[in-house]
Every structure is written in C-alpha cells, then in structure tokens.
Amino acid sequence: MARPRAAARIVEHPDVSEVSLQQLLEALADPVRRMVVSQLARADEDMSCGTFQAPVSLSTLTHHFNVLREAGVIRQYYLGTAKMNTLRTDEMEQRFPGLLSAVLAASVAEGEAGAV
Amino acid sequence: MARPRAAARIVEHPDVSEVSLQQLLEALADPVRRMVVSQLARADEDMSCGTFQAPVSLSTLTHHFNVLREAGVIRQYYLGTAKMNTLRTDEMEQRFPGLLSAVLAASVAEGEAGAV
C-alpha cells in the first residue's frame, strides 16, 4: 500500500529571512564546516554526506550538517539511502550580500577545502 | 625634555598577512565584538576604549579589544591616558576582500551596533 512512509524523510529548512547574522557567522567560524562548504562550492554536483573529506567522525559530521542547514547555508534532501547537499548560494547572497562569497574566496585563497 | 617615556605604551599589531581567516571569523562571530566594530565603523573619529556601548564589564571589553587587535581588525594607540581605536578597513579589504564590509553591512541591516 502506498502508505505515507516517504514523509519520514523530509528535511526542514529555515527561510533565509529567519537566519541571523550571528547564526551564519557561528556556522562559518568552524574550520570543519568551512571545509564542507568549500568542497561543496567547488563540486560540480550535489554531494552526499558520505563523500566529504573531513578529519572528524561521521556522527560529528552529521552535527555540522545540521548546523549548516539551520544557518541556511546548505539544503539537504534524500536520494535513496543517500542524503544530498547543495549550497544555497543565491538565497544567501540575497540575505547577506557578498558575505558567503567573500568567505569562500578567502577560504580558497588559504587553501582550505581539503585538497584532493 | 622630550624623553622616550612614551616607549612604554607602544601597542603591537600583526601584519594583516599574518592573520588567518579562522582568526577573523572567530573575532567577528562574537556579538559584543561586532557591536564594537559597528560603532567604530559608524563613528566619524577614532574612539577611546571607554566610549563604547556594550553590555559587559570593562575588563571583558579589554579582552575583546585584544582579540580584535590580534585579528587585525582594529588598530590601537595611546593618546594621553586614553587608548584609541580605529578600524583597519583598507588593510582588511586587501587581505580578505569584501568580507569585513559584508559583515558590517549585514550588521547594520540587523540593527546591531548598540543604537544610540
């Protein structure tokens, strides 16, 4: 039967208008989270949670994804067993013009982003 | 006589090239420090440490000034008994293009900066 089982895997996202500067800066102030964001920025496609390079355990990484999502930085959705991630670049640009892009540029310049 | 007594009150500042993105973001991630930076940005002249509006004690404020100075955000110098503060706007713009200005703009937009 087509029971509403799929409803169990819906991910909640804040509207960017609900995100505070404080939240965003706290989110970006962590080096691991910045690695995630950088890798996402340089990727051609959306990435699943398991494909990131980071020097922490998987459960810690889950925590960081939550923080980034609640700060409006990333959007997540399920695709089979995988949980995919995208940057909310355009929305963040509207909410905090120039901020995310400046951080990303600086991050790249410093060689962050877990070089391949 | 103009003896070199003033030498005792020289403040050390890092070169902006020595400042890391991590340092800067940590510095800007604190709301009190952002209040300081915002007030400095909207001021016409340099401000002495005692003239800032902040919901913390004076000794705590001293701590925040140190963090901001070590992150290359402000420059400090003595003027009589007062210790003055300036934003290193141009240098930061060179080091992290668009970053400080974006944070300041967002801060203003959110009504931070301890309204007068």
Add this chain to the structure above:
DNA sequence: CTCATAGTACGACCGCCATCGAAGCACCTC
C-alpha cells in the same frame, strides 16, 4: 607629591560546543 582617570592583568568560574562510540533506524538489493 598626590590624587584622579583610563585601562590592564590575573585568577576563577561557568556554560557551551565539538567530539566520539555505540546503538538505532530507513531505505535499497537480493
């Protein structure tokens, strides 16, 4: 010299957050 003013240094406290491992749950493949 003496006092007042401006800020610093120090030590203590406390709360928060990044971290982990282990156990659990949802979905896909056989």
Add this chain to the structure above:
DNA sequence: GAGGTGCTTCGATGGCGGTCGTACTATGAG
C-alpha cells in the same frame, strides 16, 4: 524477508572562551 549501506540519535566527555571582580600600573592634573 534478510542483510547491508548510509546516516542519525544519544549520552558522555573535554576543552576553550566569555564573563566577572579585584588588584595593579601608567598617565595627566592640581
């Protein structure tokens, strides 16, 4: 179904940073 993969949840831990008050130093004014 049964098993496996992929990610989450939970509770515990540890360390760092923001906060304060008090004692202290340095400068300027009288």
